[in-house]
Amino acid sequence: MSGEIEPNPSLNNNSSNTVKNGPIPAKPCTRQASGYPYGLVQPLLTDQYQVTMAYAYWKSDRWRANAVFDFFFHKNTFDGEFTIFAGLSECLKFLQNFQFSDSDIEYLKSTLPASTEEGFFEYLRSLDCSQMEVYAIPEGSVVFPRIPLIRLEGPLPMLQLVETPILTLINYASLVTTNAARFRLAAGRDKVLLEFGLRRAQGPDGGLSASRYCYMGGFNGTSNVLAGKLFGIPITGTHAHSFVMSFGGLEDLKVRMLQPADSSKPPVDFVEICLRCREKICRVINVLQEQTNEGELAAFIAYASSFPTGFLALLDTYEVLKSGVANFCAVSLALNELGFRAKGVRIDSGDLAYLSLYVRQIFKKVADEFSIPWFEKLMIVASNDINEETLLSLNQQGHGIDAYGIGTHLVTCQRQPNLGGVCKLVQINGVSRIKLSQDVSKVTIPGRKVVYRLFNSDGHALIDLMQQSEEEPPKPLERVLCRHPFEESKRAYVKAGRVELLHKLFMKNGEICQTLPTLEEAKKRVQESLESLRHDHKRALNPTPYKVSVSNALYHFLHDLWLANAPIGELS
């Protein structure tokens, strides 16, 4: 039932049959319900060249070759100096359940040359992750460029086949978690951050992934109901402009009576109380009653009657200061007479700093005038096209906002919509491999590596150190030579207060061999991991780069292999 989706016949019928490599009719799949998140994370969610390479490995009798692949990225995102690693659990579940279905094989046959040998398809059918080992940094950790976040070890063709799905699962997850963590840093700890991005996300599961990983990165909730259902994320939402616009005036209110909080009291005419309260409010806050929009008042009354304990109103359908805030205060005052407390307001346009301060001032006036102290503390939610810079600028200006609803910039990662994580071969049958590039920063660090994070005595991370796997681990309180991987003169002796081995073995013999963190645990890890990072690495403007280093032995190994693979050119 869950986790597995076969191609949809109705979709296939809509595709022309004249296309080469055309669709194959759907067949029931015998694969077990799996950890695949939404059904479409399956072995075929890969690039075709992984399949053709697998055939070439198989055909040239190289399919038993044992390889090591590193997953890493070249550069931190968003002009920052840190990244949060996310998506690992989904990768592991995908790997654990990896198996081609009959219809997958049938489809692949139709796409490969007729000369492709039958034995290859038998081979594909037999593939699973039972010969794979996965080492990784725990999900939710702060990570840095060039450090392998995942090390995959196993048969070469198998690693190729899973490369693309792993990149797909990690790249966006890490990107959007990092973005959310940056929004959290910018907003400060005490603000409520709500993810409202579903309608702007890149497709349905773009939206679902965004909700999940924004929560992990530090958001408090989402508007996405399905994400609430699937992942247990708190969901949130009130009403839209359309709700307000759908009421023309008080004549649209068919239900006027409301039961007070004290259930022993009889229902009262709530509309009448609201109208009376509006008179009072308009006088106190100096707004002309005839300028307040009556359709808006009707909408607020209807909404408050439906959610008397959770009344939060959108103020800017017509005019925040001339209409919205007066109508809101009127209805909230009426609710108060019936023993209910309103929750707050949302402002979705205009100068958020100015409006929020002004509205807060009005709340204070009403609180004082009517002796309702909590009125001053009503929640103000802001939600208009907010990005990291808006948050920083609002902090600088001063504002009265308690919560932010953030969509487009958060989920599309507008500032940099991809992490650019890559998966590179670093070892084959025990022999290290290097990938050269004209761009030095893209040269890969060869071999099977072990990574340590060195902390200073006050618990802050100092430097990450990559070593060859056979080297002795660095010891606390001993001097270790840490070198920049490419720049000869950049090196330092580091004496660490504490040394942490970054990778854990997450999968052995095709089975997940660690307890995977819950979403809440991963979310907690993000904050803890960020706390171990010095402030200057995290600041928005000109952050200090965190140092990523190699051991002296790895430095020389890297450079020797580099020279051996780059013969001296001849200019003439």
Added chain:
Amino acid sequence: MSGEIEPNPSLNNNSSNTVKNGPIPAKPCTRQASGYPYGLVQPLLTDQYQVTMAYAYWKSDRWRANAVFDFFFHKNTFDGEFTIFAGLSECLKFLQNFQFSDSDIEYLKSTLPASTEEGFFEYLRSLDCSQMEVYAIPEGSVVFPRIPLIRLEGPLPMLQLVETPILTLINYASLVTTNAARFRLAAGRDKVLLEFGLRRAQGPDGGLSASRYCYMGGFNGTSNVLAGKLFGIPITGTHAHSFVMSFGGLEDLKVRMLQPADSSKPPVDFVEICLRCREKICRVINVLQEQTNEGELAAFIAYASSFPTGFLALLDTYEVLKSGVANFCAVSLALNELGFRAKGVRIDSGDLAYLSLYVRQIFKKVADEFSIPWFEKLMIVASNDINEETLLSLNQQGHGIDAYGIGTHLVTCQRQPNLGGVCKLVQINGVSRIKLSQDVSKVTIPGRKVVYRLFNSDGHALIDLMQQSEEEPPKPLERVLCRHPFEESKRAYVKAGRVELLHKLFMKNGEICQTLPTLEEAKKRVQESLESLRHDHKRALNPTPYKVSVSNALYHFLHDLWLANAPIGELS
């Protein structure tokens, strides 16, 4: 089996139970297999406020109100002057199958206040699209700002509930189709465009949607195997750098023999032939044999042996001009001796204009020297971080490229990662509504509107004209007054050669009442629709805006309603 995904128990178990609004155990769903593309497009893929609004409508006895919502966008993307409309078929399939499942209802109950009346959940259970009508412009059409692409008519709460999924399905689909169409315009008709974006896409279905809609927008194929299987898109791919790096030298070649094309001939030692050919090639193209990388040669031999009729090699693992091209030519020459034709090369780094011209020159030299005319025409694929500007710049410089593999910029729409389409209430119970905004360009055009596209006599689109639905349609060869919706002085008389009504009724009584286009048909429509647009609207630099207008009657109606809703302010 297909089309429906229930929440995955293993995911739920990973979420902490301490979260408010926590997960509900999965239940088998009785819903029929549906048109939902990947299972997760379901009624709960919506914003929570749609649900709370639905309750407020229900509770205030307003759920029968009949509404009209327009889906439109405010501004074209990518600094362009056109957009391609895509995603309609998926929306219609979603609507046709709209129904809350038992577990959906159970989850919603857990998220709404305890005071929420039971009758509301009965109401939700009864909801479907049987009372909805959907008018829309056909998928694949060129469209413009402010024009309603979809007009939804039906019960107000139902329209609210489907608003978010529709936005999610249309926004990214239209964005990425438009992006693909722009890449096609920039590359020219005769180039092959391949979508390689899966690993950079925003999540698994971001990748799948990208493959589908890039094909619709004008691409020739994708690397995404699952997209091939599900949608019948041609898939493509050869090998990666890792394949080349996995071979250390000729000793890694365990299989040396290859069967010539003529099956009556005996298998030959292909490695020996390749080595012989390398000698000849190095002499002809003036490359030092000892500088060519032997691991690369081994990899090319292994790949060519596996795909003798489809040999396409990646040249830049070590050095394109000193190693890659020599090794490729050697193996291709050897294939030629056996009666096979190589396909071509891919270059994934460096100066693509220079390298492709240089490689083409070498191909010509080999063709002449060895009298193999087709060698000159071998395919050159380029694939390094290409965007629209790269294509335009390559055209300007001159190059030898036949095909482009494009990933990141295409699928993430780096230049502008969201379309910002919105769904706005324009009429309720027959009464028009207007949404005002400080930003004039965001004021909505009220009421139920009919849209015509007016073409000139040579078949090019001249202007789009919105009218109130009760107005007489414009007639060909008659003068029609077309007005800018907001700027009083901008108006023109237009005499059209042909008039086209843009919307069709796609859904009536909850049933799709048009034959939906196949992917191939929609793809064709994109190109035809673009052809009807004048060149100057489509050019990359400073394109001419296409005119979107309203009738004189609609102009006055809009402005009267605007003034009625915006009372004169008082300054003091």
